Amino acid sequence: MASGKLWSLALRGLLRNRRRSILSLLAVSLGLALLIFINAFIAGVIDDSLNNSIRLRTGHIQIRAESYRDEKVSLQWQDLLSDLDTLMTRVDSSPNLVAAAPVLWAGGVLGTKDDSAGLQVVGIDVDSDLYRPIRESVVAGAFLAADDRNGILVGRRLADSMGIGVDSTISLTVVDSDGVPQDAFFTVRGLFSTGIVTYDENSVFLPLGKAQALTHTEGHASAVVMLLDDPEAAEGVAVGLRGPGLSVQTWADLNGSFLSTLQTAQGFYLILDLIVMLITAVVIANTLLMSVFERFREIGILASLGMKGRQVIQMFLYEATLLGLAGVGVGVLLGGAIVWYLTRYGLYLGDDAASAAGETYAMSSTIYAAFVPSHFVFLSLATLAVTILASLYPASFAARKEPVDALRAL
């Protein structure tokens, strides 16, 4: 029998119980839209966290002294970069460079009259473009000036929790290069709010010169941070900067723990995908099984006319295929609309969710979905395959019945 006629039978099979077919179609399309949403959202979270981390924390490349250890935040001279001028001359001639500046990191304690908090003190080159994101996120007061000797920039969340504001005086204690605690008083010049909660709660900024003076590390820096116009170029640029006593790392190395967490999470997301597909499959199998039951008699009639089991299976598979194609079409439109909206306007998750994401994720409070065309293709094909596979059981169930059983009622 020509398969054209089987397709036509399949189509009419779907059209005869429109309500049920529309419900099945919705199950397929909502499932797919949900999958598309989940995957675009997760990709968005990943992009966002990685971008935030690169933009605000790691940059694309960092040059440090070979002996510098991240976790110690050491301020001993042998662990710091010296001869910054020579190094910066080399760095400034790197290809793909957008901005580069030395930075000094120190652990410190910020104190007010009746409160204190441990945090990271960052001495920055306030004129560098590297800190444009911070400059742009100042929400009260002003950004720092290079010659400011007692100004400090505090995250708004931290300021709020400690009850301080612009022009408040605070004390800052750091341990200097000789291991001696050093105290100084600062005036809050401005408050910043990057939207990355861990950042807004745990960092304060000083001009590099002041930070060096406070910690007795004049002429030294913890690292030189570089931002490139193309992340892919980082590896090549890094190679050009290697030198004796230097450690040159790219954003991939610097975000290693984040990226490896990501790898683990990938498995979890896959399970999430599979659960959604399984639900779709169950709904489809169920409605098709219902329509097999309903059409038992008819299957018997077709069998009595000489239709073979294989053709009965084919007919139901075609039905599922048509259902799947229509469902995927609607699902792509629906999912596409959701993703379009979320890439444009984002989804506001609130600060709590963002801080719950923890240290590893520098997550913004508003997440923009990422549009990944390959997700659409893969998820559509997978949904179609799942729909067709889900129909195998009902179809073979229909074909297995002896025609006489199907005809009993006649």
Add this chain to the structure above:
Amino acid sequence: MQAIHLEKVTKIYQIGEIETRALDGVTIDFDAGEFTALVGPSGSGKTTMLQLLGCLDKADSGAVFINGTDVGTLSPNKRAELRSAEIGFIFQFFALIPVLDAYENVEMPLLLAGVPAKERKERVTGLLEAVGLADRMKHRPDQMSGGQQQRVAIARALAPRPLMVLADEPTANLDTANGEQAMEIMQKLNRETRTAFIFATHDPRVVSYARRVVQMRDGRIVDDRIVGDGAMGDGVTSERVAVASVGAAG
């Protein structure tokens, strides 16, 4: 050799402890072109007999031969092919495919048998004309009366030019006029095509058209006689009705 031969066919249905011999060692022949009524009380095995003749079910013992082939030895696919080529069915509840119109319903067995398009068209139109439905080809079953639906079913059963048409209570859901019209059409087509018609029926009117009446009881054949050429005649009608009512009374 006979076109259709049943050799000591037994069919047993078992439900729990209770075993029913729906057919009990039946041996019988049917010829090409015959017009036969299968009568007998309810539960005597008429439907079971038609199902075995139609290769819809398998015998528990004995054998059904169609054109010399023991159909019990055939694979499900081969049985489907045999049904498609040699056997037409007419059921009590018309049994048309609801989503197909009259034309497509009649065409379906031809599609399944792989008949080429041109010949399909000729046969389908020819048959629908023969059953008086030339103007109803595009009507779906729910747009036709019961009598019209049953005539579509007759056309469909005959479309593959089968060896036999098996009809289970074909008039049970038709009024007198439609029942007689259906019988007359079948009688006419039987004469024109040499297709054998075998009816299971309680309807005396159907029996009155038959040229052979086979009477069953408890899965056995208790009477098998030629009753004439099937032409309606007052003289013989009452006798045939009597035969049928004996069956119905049991």
